[in-house]
Amino acid sequence: MIAKWRLWLGGALLVAVIGAALYFPALRRQVNVAKQLTEKTAEQARRELLPPAPVSSGDPKVRVRMFWGSKTGDSFTPVTVELPLSTDPVLRAKQVLNTLLAGPIDPETRTLPADAALLAFYLLPDGTGVADFSESMSTSIPSGIQSEQMAVDSITRTLEANVPQVQRLKILLHGQEMDTLAGHLDLTQTFLVNTSGLGTQPKASAASLLTAPIHKAVETMKSVTKR
Amino acid sequence: MRLLRFQLTAGLAATLALGFAATSGKSSVATPQTPSTSQGAAPSSQGGQTTIPNPTQANIPLSQPRMGLNIVVLDPAHGGTDLGARGTEGIRESEVILEFSSRLKQTLEAQGFQVLTTRDGNDNPSFDDRSARANAQRGAIFITLHIASTGLPGTVRTYVMAEFPPATNTTRLISWDRAQAPFVGLSHKLGDLVQQDLAKRFRGSPATATVAPVRQLRTTAAPAIAVEISSVVVQQRGELDRMIPGVADAITHGVVAFRPSYILPLVSSAGGGNQP
Numbered sequence: 337m338i339a340k341w342r343l344w345l346g347g348a349l350l351v352a353v354i355g356a357a358l359y360f361p362a363l364r365r366q367v368n369v370a371k372q373l374t375e376k377t378a379e380q381a382r383r384e385l386l387p388p389a390p391v392s393s394g395d396p397k398v399r400v401r402m403f404w405g406s407k408t409g410d411s412f413t414p415v416t417v418e419l420p421l422s423t424d425p426v427l428r429a430k431q432v433l434n435t436l437l438a439g440p441i442d443p444e445t446r447t448l449p450a451d452a453a454l455l456a457f458y459l460l461p462d463g464t465g466v467a468d469f470s471e472s473m474s475t476s477i478p479s480g481i482q483s484e485q486m487a488v489d490s491i492t493r494t495l496e497a498n499v500p501q502v503q504r505l506k507i508l509l510h511g512q513e514m515d516t517l518a519g520h521l522d523l524t525q526t527f528l529v530n531t532s533g534l535g536t537q538p539k540a541s542a543a544s545l546l547t548a549p550i551h552k553a554v555e556t557m558k559s560v561t562k563r
Numbered sequence: 564m565r566l567l568r569f570q571l572t573a574g575l576a577a578t579l580a581l582g583f584a585a586t587s588g589k590s591s592v593a594t595p596q597t598p599s600t601s602q603g604a605a606p607s608s609q610g611g612q613t614t615i616p617n618p619t620q621a622n623i624p625l626s627q628p629r630m631g632l633n634i635v636v637l638d639p640a641h642g643g644t645d646l647g648a649r650g651t652e653g654i655r656e657s658e659v660i661l662e663f664s665s666r667l668k669q670t671l672e673a674q675g676f677q678v679l680t681t682r683d684g685n686d687n688p689s690f691d692d693r694s695a696r697a698n699a700q701r702g703a704i705f706i707t708l709h710i711a712s713t714g715l716p717g718t719v720r721t722y723v724m725a726e727f728p729p730a731t732n733t734t735r736l737i738s739w740d741r742a743q744a745p746f747v748g749l750s751h752k753l754g755d756l757v758q759q760d761l762a763k764r765f766r767g768s769p770a771t772a773t774v775a776p777v778r779q780l781r782t783t784a785a786p787a788i789a790v791e792i793s794s795v796v797v798q799q800r801g802e803l804d805r806m807i808p809g810v811a812d813a814i815t816h817g818v819v820a821f822r823p824s825y826i827l828p829l830v831s832s833a834g835g836g837n838q839p
Binding site: 408409410478479480481482483485486515516519520521522524525527 | 641645647648649656690709710711712713714715718720722740773775776777778779781789791793794
């Protein structure tokens, strides 16, 4: 004969097993959600904290030329879009670069990584623009000289077409001056943006023309931002 | 600012530091090194590609004085943990490029050049270490080899640096960061010669070299080009393998055509692309 306490114990265990079986899927869902949350990179978190592209409904709509790539990926197909753009060159640069990052309708003609973000943009008194992109600009871009040059060229040409105050461009990645964009293109110096004063440069794209080292300009920028 | 690190020959240091204009007939410094014999050179005709006459077979004495170019430094990009471009079928740039470098070395050696490489195995030297391999030589050119992950498959592009802005350096030494400056004109000439041949063999390739600020070229004190094949996005690895002999022959043709015009450039204090 089975003792009464053993029956109670068996029953309790059975109830616990049934309860666990019912609770387990819900627990699994909760764990997965928690896992996804913890998997968010610092990059994504920072991106979420960033203010949205500063577009004011009061700004007049103007025609903007965006330099996305061609289907073959080795040339540009300028696209004209209408955007409300600020007259302030810094805001305007942010607006056009965010639009460039958002990408064209056809994702195949994208020149910049989809998950890259513009973290900051500064304009120094000498016309040097400093664009600080997230690390994805480096880690998500297709490897190669051509793809990196296309990325930088699309940025400089878009700025040249829409923000005439920017003469040169310095690219930072996550606030740091990097040796290369993704192992090929040199980021230690500035890229010429406004080529109007150069005369003809048949072989050189705007982005390929390096100008003087930017160390002084970056130091100036740092001192400005510290204030 | 770091100054150019002279790693080996005192002759190179004298040439760069004193701005010695070197030509084969003007001074002992300019006397070119005797090219190495083509020991271990492979046959120059493979894979059904255009053959290149072997100078040893054409009765050209190897001891004959030549212009500056004696050594070709090949730089297979990436390596080690850096796989470079990755494509379908498990294609890895760092692996394919090693085979490409090996093939190119054979065709260049068959032309009497001494060929050095920045890596022969699965390691990844730094940019500066790779440049130093060329900077330590006299009469060398530097070719960095890449495979793209974009671009029209079956095309090849040659890249060269743009002219450098004038420097404020008052010493007569070349800054390491601007080592390419005095060689930009020669690099353009070499790049155009190579690209012209590539354009004939690979339809859709540009007719001339493309200007781009390639990091590896900036610190190289020699005529320097980057050659990039498109691309790892091919259906099968065999498509890339079939391109390699043609690209190697085109580069070799370009280098051979460039050889007579290679005169070590005069180094000015400005270092802003001074050319002979």
